[in-house]
Amino acid sequence: MGQRQSQAMEGNPVHRVSAGDAWSSSMHPDIESERHSQSFNVEELTNILDGGAQNTALRRKVESIIHSEPELSLKDNYFMTQNERYEAAIKKKFHILMLAQRLGWSEGSSELQYASRSVSGDLGFAIHHIFQKTIRSLGSEEQIAKWDPLCSKFQILGTYAQTELGHGTYLQGLETEATYDAATQEFVVHSPTMTAIKWWPGDLGRSATHALVQAQLICSGARQGMHAFIVPIRSLDDHSPLPGITIGDIGPKMDFEHTDNGFLKLDHVRIPRENMLNRFAQVLPDGTYVKLGVPKSNYLSMVVVRVDILLGEVLPLLQKACTIAVRYAVIRRQSRLRPSDPEAKVLDYQTQQQKLFPPLAMAYAFHFVANNLLEFFHHSYSFILDGDFALLPELHALSAGLKAMLSDFCTQGVEQCRRACGGHGYSKLSGLPSLLTRVTASCTYEGENTVLYLQTARFLIKSYLNTQKSPGSALKGSLPQSVAYLTAPDLARCPAQTAADFLQPELYTTAWAHVAVRLIKDSVHHLQTLRQAGADEHDAWNQTTVIHVQATKAHLYYVTVKIFTEALEKLESQPAIHQVLKRLSDLYALHGILTNAGDFLHDGFLSGAQIDMARKAYLDLLPFIRKDAILLTDAFDFTDQCLNSALGCYDGHAYERLFQWAQKSPTNTEGNPAYEKYIRPLLQGRRARL
């Protein structure tokens, strides 16, 4: 379909994205003026973010289908209880699956992904898909043939049960046991202690019929470590828990109210031998344990999920928060910049720009970073499935580190956007509290971030030590690409002489490389010094973890700066877009340098005068980005229905919507029982006494 044709079908962007209520027919003049003169083509930037104009067209087509279904509306979400949210999410999932069947959207298709995006992932059975994916990556061909179709047709509903009440990211610490009984050729799956109860898995509390349980395998009297087992937990007839199974919901949380995170206690539950996933290890009928892959292969499913959530869950939350906060900042007026002027748009305040533009720059930077990681993942994953694990350590280190960094920064960014909206950012109707409570969970799930940083640190140390081996050794040339800079020539001093020099990608990428290398060297040095002083390996590690985390963060910052600048090189044929994105790249790199100025000053790489130059370059960027800010958030192309924010609508009519939405709150439409029960007696009791 040609672009013109698709535009004709979808109508102009205003129609497509707007909430379609009473105010949508007009634009608030304060937001309209922001869109008057466009320094770049917003549609082209949207196409870049979507990965091509045809993707944009397809996405919009799916969105218009989804938004025309009243069952899939998000607008009552803020008024619902946990129970209602759960039920609504199941209903929506059901509805989308029906749509998919009718329209021929296949499993894993772009259409289904876009459908999920347009309802903000507010759907049941998210973990069911992880269950299915894990079987595909850890199951044998026969196992896949048996279970995969059952999952696809929802004949069974799965969950992935790894985390326990007392144990999280550290897998070896899990206590659940699966003991092989050769007599019956069964595994006996059991929770031996209180802390061994499976805790947190989504879809477990009320939905799932089957759980993929991670448990310590014990066969022929030996413990063989963690393995995955398919355990039926609820009756397929009446959904009641099966014998030996204690199961339920873990209670209210900050968010994910649409998901029934649950607990699972297993009391000597027997499952057939065939229910252990055995692509990489198996137990023979007589109890012999056979290993078919490297131990790391068990972690694969975690790598898959870490990569998936960045683009599918974490990043859009930051992009939405930026859209809402920037739009609100141009219609909110507060105080005066000059006594003679009307009240100024808050986005015109330098302090407001300082709050909002670094997160906006991150929202773009991380788009390119997450896509780059996804490409690398696909590249290495095909090798791994064929049994070639050479790229696994780097993939593991990169995905762990970037998951930690992106989830940390996105969480801080969303909260910064929320707080930049003043009081109204505290109202759920702004949409921002829900974005925050959702994104903050990603700092913990799929690996606690500090633990993940330290996993990346181990990879960095190993890579660094490889560079220190004898000069002629073959290893030098074969450093993984993300750490190749460890052997690149390094400058002792930054050559910048003016503020403008700090706008050279080459210069700031090198600066980040320098700091990362210095900190990695430093952390290795600390570790070795402690070892030489007689500390044992593990204590020495623990005593240096703070600096390892610091070094890893610098490494990851370098990686993200580099990916962003390289992505921009590919956009040079679109100079207007290149220019606007380059400013974001500059801002991203410089913001990092200024927040960590101590690290750059420490060995004199940057002088005090150069820090001042960098600060000037940074401050000078703000007014340029100011001009494009609304367009940059428009380019994310979120529909009003998907944003679900009274403050962030495309047309800028925030106050009218806020008032109307508030009036619809049940606290206003239903009676006030507290008045009858308590307030009236309180008031009248006193009056009688007077």
Place this chain on the structure above:
Amino acid sequence: MNPDLQKERAGASFNPELLTNVLDGSPENTRRRREIENLILNDPDFQHENLNFLSRSQRYEVAVKKSAIMVQKMRKFGIADPAEIMWFKKLHLVNFVEPVGLNYSMFIPTLLNQGTTAQQEKWLHSSKGLEIIGTYAQTEMGHGTHLRGLETTATYDPETQEFILNSPTVTSIKWWPGGLGKTSNHAIVLAQLFTQGKCYGLHAFIVPIRELGTHKPLPGITVGDIGPKFGYDEMDNGYLKMDNYRIPRENMLMKHAQVKPDGTYVKPLNNKLTYGTMVFIRSFLVGESARSLSKACTIAVRYSAVRHQSEINPGEPEPQILDYQTQQYKLFPLLATAYAFQFVGAYMKETYLRINEDIGHGDLSELPELHALTAGLKAFTSWTTNTAIEACRMACGGHGYSHCSGLPNIYVTFTPTCTFEGDNTVMMLQTARFLMKSYDQVHSGKLVCGMVSYLNDLPSQRIQPQQVAVWPTMVDINSPDSLTEAYKLRAARLVEIAAKNLQTEVIHRKSKEVAWNLTSIDLVRASEAHCHYVVVKLFTEKVLQIQEKSIQAVLRRLCLLYSLYGISQNAGDFLQGSIMTESQITQVNGRIKELLTAIRPDAVALVDAFDFQDVTLGSVLGRYDGNVYENLFEWAKKSPLNKTEVHESYKHLKSLQSKL
């Protein structure tokens, strides 16, 4: 008692009871506080279901019920002293959120500050006894901290001797006042006063909004709840729209300014006096930061002593996560911050009371600095606390995300502090204005006094510029006094940079205001550095006052950690200003890690000393007895979703399976 916590408590280097006395101000205060707390804990009338399992409207109902009981109980127990009222409320409300709260915290104080004797006679008695329930309506939908921008109008009509109140636009609708939505029947409304065709700016009016007896909104009044929020579920924050609504002339609070029956406006003698309430509330909020952060630290530290994870040495049992350096590095600087803010909060309260006495005698000389200091410290402590509570929550891993931890609740209840009573950025800029004024004063040859007196010693003010080069050798990283000096130098430097950049912009721009805006990032930095210095200074001074050696030793470690951690986090400022050398920064980082190890054995005792009852913490993870996992399981089983084994929504699953 959980054996890990038992071991921690046995190994502490000091008696936490003595530290609790320091925090309370005296052993007598501790005793009386506990006495009051026990009154509530042993009172069946205050028992209710766990709030986490209730809907918003149920939580509101519980809060109203408790407020109603509370009024009777306080009278019965003879609790009248403001501090005692606070202890009482702290315990029974858990989070201080109560729908009738603004009647006491805003309505009555405003009446006292701005009402004439006749007005107080008329309204005070009935509002104290809750015959009327009042709230305070200032913020509008489109206008917050910038008061002059408020749009609500009160136009005087001499014919009837009434004010006509109007909300002329959507943005002028009063929005956010607590207790306004459903509970209150009166509001003090801030509105632009118009009389004899002229606008005289903002004034306060007592406005009846609901009919006594039926509680229905009065004609001309549109009032309701603003809908679901991040937190404050118990509170009916409301909106109020007035449509040609008439109130008698006597309902304008006229202690300072007046409108005569014929419409003549008489202006107030001194504007500064109205600062009083703001200064009081902001200094109270500094203490509130300390309390919220102390709660979060208590939960996170106790849980970290109970939780075992992973291994440091292979083959050994899983260690307590508090033994991990990364966990100590996350929590101990926050614990040190909690103590720092406790002492700053106490200082602010004392200073307010002292200066308030001066004001009573007509001496307003200290008010500008106090105003500037409370604004900045409110912003500095609430920003820090906001981030710190969230860091405590994250340090509890997945369970921190569950409401069982109590931490999400502490966070959502605290975070509005960054916005209300003055948006933090605006607060920082108010402090900056004072700093710039002081800088200019010094520059023109006059000395300044108080917390900003360091500006008198700026290198640029001195004759010998080589002073700068002497700085680095002065800093002794083991001396709190010397570190205070380092913070002072940093503040002086950043104030000077901001002042110079401001001057440069003023030369280049036509308007002072534009120049101010283009320097505002520097100005906020300067204010933050100033506040950071004040906190370090007050903490250091407090430690010196402690007599008991064991307490002084442990607080000295916390004070050092607080100061050194701040240097490490802002190393760029200290290096760039040549206040410290690179090797000193390296030493600072090393010393921080030594302090983590030194504080580790006292960590649990340090949070025990905050002396929070389990009820106040509202946390399964932070229980005093440490029996976390058993109670977590019990807590989850009580969740309403677990009332039936097969949930009714199973019907959706069933139909899904049959149709696909």
